[in-house]
Amino acid sequence: MIKKVLIANRGEIALRIHRACHEMGIETVAVHSTADADAMHVRLANDSVCIGPPASVDSYLNIPAIISAAEITGADAIHPGYGFLSENAHFAEIVADHGLTFIGPTADHIRTMGDKITAKETVKKLGIPVVPGSAGGITDDVTAKKVCAEIGYPVIIKASAGGGGRGMQIVQNADELSVKLQTCRTEAKASFGDDAVYIEKFLLKPRHIEFQIIGDNHGNCIHLGERDCSLQRRHQKILEEAPSPVINDETRARVGGIVAKAMADLGYSGAGTIEFLYEDGEFYFIEMNTRLQVEHPVTEMITGIDIVREQIRVAAGEKLSYTQDMVRFFGHAIECRVNAEHPFTFVPSPGNVTQYHVPGGLNVRCDSAVYAGYKIPPYYDSMVAKLIVSGYTREGCLLRLRRSLAEYVIDGITTTIPLHQALMDNEDFQAGDYDIHWLEKFLKDKTE
Ligand code: MV4
DSSP states (O other), X not given: OOOEEEEOOOHHHHHHHHHHHHHTTOEEEEEEEGGGTTOHHHHHSSEEEEXXXXXXXXXXXXXXXXXXXXXXXXXXXXXXXXXXXXXOHHHHHHHHHTTOEESSSOHHHHHHHHSHHHHHHHHHHTTOOBOSBOSSOOOSHHHHHHHHHHHOSSEEEEEEEEETTEEEEEEOSHHHHHHHHHHHHHHHHHHHSOOOEEEEEXXXXXXXXXXXXXXXXXXXXXXXXXXXXXXXXXXXXXXXXESOTTOOHHHHHHHHHHHHHHHHHXXXXXXXXXXXXXXXXXXXXXXXXXXXXXXXXXXXXXXXOOHHHHHHHHHTTOOOSOOGGGOXXXXXXXXXXXXXXXXXXXXXXXXXOOEEEOOOSTTEEEXXXXXXXXXXXXXXXXXEEEEEEEESSHHHHXXXXXXXXXXXXXXXXXXXHHHHHHHHTOHHHHHTOOOTTHHHHHHHHHHO
């Protein structure tokens, strides 16, 4: 088994990983930038190493410094968390080359899913339904026109090396196609160094529903149900819930069964998320994430399964602790992302947290590395906490969230807590009646 894990991340997820390690009797190494010397995970870890100045490229993305820190401290594994190096196949390879265990899938699987054209081809062959579109990349106008005529407008052109909303063009009709194809290819080359693009039917009012899977190195892969992540602004998720308000048990078992079988056939090991657009009762694969996700706690809350613990177990070569029939879904869970930002304009608000009080009570979980007196640095992501509640019913979660949000004290900075409070009072949200565009409209009405 793994004895000492280097956590190549910061903030709440570094703390989340430390907690799983501590419960498993595994020591931890925190690596941090000069801006994070006073961070909570640095205090709690068994060892800590400063790996560079504040800028992420010089610290949390500094591969030689991270590998050196692992060697100096005697770590035998590295957990990359989310963001930073978590989906960097090159990093996964280097970690393995140094005789260390990368807590995540193989470099090959990361690479396959990082290229969106290859990812789509791969999962389609494995039986997962995909969005209608081009078979592979598109380079010329003639082929593009043919594909679009077949699938019908509007279409969306996406960069193969993009993902998460970067490098996309929506095309309303044939007249716009040629220019937008060229724009997309040029931007893809400039942003990602790869001009490969593909075309899909543009779905107008889908929901974003993703399935959590986890596989081991013994041919097993299970699914842990879905999360509804439709509430997002500029491709940043704001609130996530499990189960989705629009998915029933039969559909969960059917689609979950398809994705778990597909990933077992692929020999996938580690945690992963299969992202779908869901419209008119149909699922369409768009991307796969090969990392632990920010919103994993809602899945943990309805299954009782510690996803980070399972990641560590499977990386160490152990079997998953659960077979599919041991997985039970209980009740509902909702996560509110608390960002150090203005609640409606999203202007960043880093600075000193002067007073801090976390809500508690039955079925309330707060994943955060913030403490009273902590100074939120301006260099990184603005998410400072995740407030997660669970309950028998979705309605119960909404009542519990109202109560917890009111109890939460974060003085000294502006946070998105008032946005969540406004959501709790909205009828569409209360009814679970929202798609991927709903939040932007809600915010437009609020700020106009
Ligand atoms: C789409 C789509 C509609 N149809 N694909 C956005 C993030 C990335 N993961 C994929 N995204 C989308 N892909 C098809 N075939 C809608 C989105 C999308 C979106 C697109 C344009 C403007 C805002 C958007 C917000 C959420 C999702």
